[in-house]
Amino acid sequence: MVKDISKSKVVEIKRLRALFPQEITVKVSLADEGGFCAEVYIDNEVLYTDAEAISELIDMINDSIRTYFEIPTEFTSYMGEYIPPLEMMQKLGLMPQTTINIPLLEFAHN
Secondary structure: OOOOOOHHHHHHHHHHHHHOOOOOEEEEEEOOOOOEEEEEEEOOEEEEEEEOOHHHHHHHHHHHHHHHOOOOHHHHHHOOOOOOOHHHHHHOOOOOOOOOOOOOOOOOOO
16 A cells, blocks of 8 residues: 655655666675775766675665755655666676577568
């Protein structure tokens, strides 16, 4: 069952969402001492975070973005979240690089 949200909360959710730019650049790399580190570029500023596991790093990236925009905890579930692209995960060796072989169609010639 979906909870009803008051009009004032809807207005606040829209205001908070409007703070987010269309794009946020995130650079993820392997840390020298193990684990992962990330640079999050927002409005000519760089936020830095790190974690031992990639899933923890994704949480840390989202937390740093929410903290930067001062999103109250009660509204975090209404905000967008960073999800790393598949290509990045593949470059870090966290996802297999797959190829799909599609057979060519054979046509009968008369």
